[in-house]
Amino acid sequence: MRIKLANQIFALNRVWLLLTLTAFAILINLSWWQLNRAADKTAQLQRLASLQAAGALQPSQLTLLTATDIDAAPLQGRGRWLAPYIWLLDNQIVRGKVGYDVIVPVQAAGLAQPLLVNLGWLAAPERRDSLPQVEIAAEFNLDGLLRTKVDGLMLLGQNAEDSGQWPMRIQQVNYAQLSEQSALQLYPALLYQQHDSAFITHYQPVVLSPEKHRGYALQWFLLGIAVLGVALAASHQGKANYE
Numbered sequence: 001m002r003i004k005l006a007n008q009i010f011a012l013n014r015v016w017l018l019l020t021l022t023a024f025a026i027l028i029n030l031s032w033w034q035l036n037r038a039a040d041k042t043a044q045l046q047r048l049a050s051l052q053a054a055g056a057l058q059p060s061q062l063t064l065l066t067a068t069d070i071d072a073a074p075l076q077g078r079g080r081w082l083a084p085y086i087w088l089l090d091n092q093i094v095r096g097k098v099g100y101d102v103i104v105p106v107q108a109a110g111l112a113q114p115l116l117v118n119l120g121w122l123a124a125p126e127r128r129d130s131l132p133q134v135e136i137a138a139e140f141n142l143d144g145l146l147r148t149k150v151d152g153l154m155l156l157g158q159n160a161e162d163s164g165q166w167p168m169r170i171q172q173v174n175y176a177q178l179s180e181q182s183a184l185q186l187y188p189a190l191l192y193q194q195h196d197s198a199f200i201t202h203y204q205p206v207v208l209s210p211e212k213h214r215g216y217a218l219q220w221f222l223l224g225i226a227v228l229g230v231a232l233a234a235s236h237q238g239k240a241n242y243e
Contacts, residue, residue, distance in 0.1 A: 013235075016231065016235075017231075020227060020228065020231040023224075023227050024224045024227050024228055027220050027221070027223050027224035027227065028220070028221065028224045030220040031217045031218070031219075031220035031221040031224065032217070034213045034214070034216040034217035034220060035213070035214065035217045037208075037213045038210040038211075038213035038214045038217065039210075041206055041208065041209065041210040041213060042210045044072070044205065044206050045206055045210070047072060048072055048205060048206070051072055051073045051074060052074060054073075055074075056073075056074040056075055056076040056143075057070065057073050057074065057075045057076075057146070058075070058076065058077055058110060059075065059077040059079075059108035059109060059110040059111035059115065059142070060109075060110030060111060062075075062111055062115075062187065062189070063111070063112070067148040067188065067189070068148075070146050070148065070189060071146065071147060071148045071149070071189075072145060072146065072147065072205055073145070073146050074143075074144070074145055074146075075142060075143075075144060075145070075146050075191055076141070076142060076143050077108050077109055077110065077141075077142045078108070078109045078139065078140075078141060078142065079106030079107065079108045079109070079115070079117065079139065079140060079141075079142045080106060080107045080138065080139045081104055081105075081106055081136050081137065081138055081139070081140070082104070082105045082106060082107055082114055082182075082184065083136070083138075084166045085104060085105050085166060085182045085184070086102065086103070086104050086134050086136065086166050086167035086168070087102075087103040087104070087160075087167065087168055087169075087170045087173075087178065088100035088101070088102060088103075088131060088132070088134075088167050088168070088169045088170065089101035089102075089103055089118070089170055089171075089172075089173065090169050090170065090171050091171070092121055092202075094121045094200055094202050097123055097124075098123075098124050099121050099122055099123040099124045099132075100121065100122060100124055100131075100132065100169070101118050101119075101120065101121055102118070102119045102120060102121075102122060102134055102136075102167075102199055103116055103117065103118050103119070103170075103173065103190070104116070104117055104119060104136055105117075105178075105182060105184055105186060106142070108142060111187065113185055113186060113187035114184045114185070114186050114187065115142075115186070115187045115189065115191060116173065116175075116178070116186055116187070116189070116190045116191065117142065117144070117190070117191045117193055118144075118190055118191065118192045118193060118203065119136075119193050119197050119198070119199045119201075120193060120197045120198075120199030120200050120201040120202065121199055121200040121201075121202055122134070122199050122200070131167055131169065134167055135198070137198070140196060141195075141196045142191060142193070143193065143194060143195040143196050144191045144192045144193040144194045144195070144201075145191070145192045145194060145203065145205060146189050146190070146191055146192075147189065147190050147192065147205070148188060148189045148190075150172075150173045150190045159171045159172055159174060159177060160174075160177060160178070160181055162181065168181075173190055175188045
């Protein structure tokens with residue numbers, strides 16, 4: 001198939017034309033998806049700024065608010081560790097090293113249900129069959145960010161490894177399963193400790209900035225244009241001849 005475009009002749013193969021248009025459509029859709037992600041991240045950052053400006057919640061306020069209201073809200077208070085329960089969230093990488101996030105249930109002043117607290121990261125031992133020694137203060141200040149949706153991904157087949165002794169390794173935070181394992185009726189939220197922790201705090205509510213998503217969107221768009229450019233260059237037959 002030959003077509004004339006801007007006084008130029010192009011010979012197009014139907015199969016290659018279909019493949020080119022398909023690739024172009026995929027790349028443009030990826031660009032559009034990244035733009036939508038940028039808009040979502042902008043909204044998240046605006047919400048975080050608004051919640052920070054409103055001030056930290058107290059544990060006693062949690063039962064008066066919905067999960068949507070408390071998600072990403074700061075919280076401050078006092079908590080008592082409910083020993084001996086310690087969960088080690090697996091496959092956490094900080095500064096290029098593999099380790100665990102230390103998660104414990106606490107009885108927060110003013111809240112009837114125990115609250116899960118992610119205290120931060122510690123390095124894993126060299127041997128996979130051994131777990132690090134963890135020391136938890138009996139009482140400590142709560143100062144962090146609440147999240148209600150924290151299930152994450154299952155990287156291995158079994159979530160909680162019940163060894164019969166604490167700490168226990170887990171692959172994801174599952175409120176119902178951890179409640180059953182500990183016989184505690186856990187409040188369905190996780191507090192990511194950001195201050196006053198003996199461990200390395202590393203949680204970021206927004207990992208990639210809107211600017212990075214826009215940059216990726218531009219890259220996908222330019223790749224789409226490049227695909228069309230290469231296809232046109234390959235099919236170019238020269239100028240149209242007029243007699």
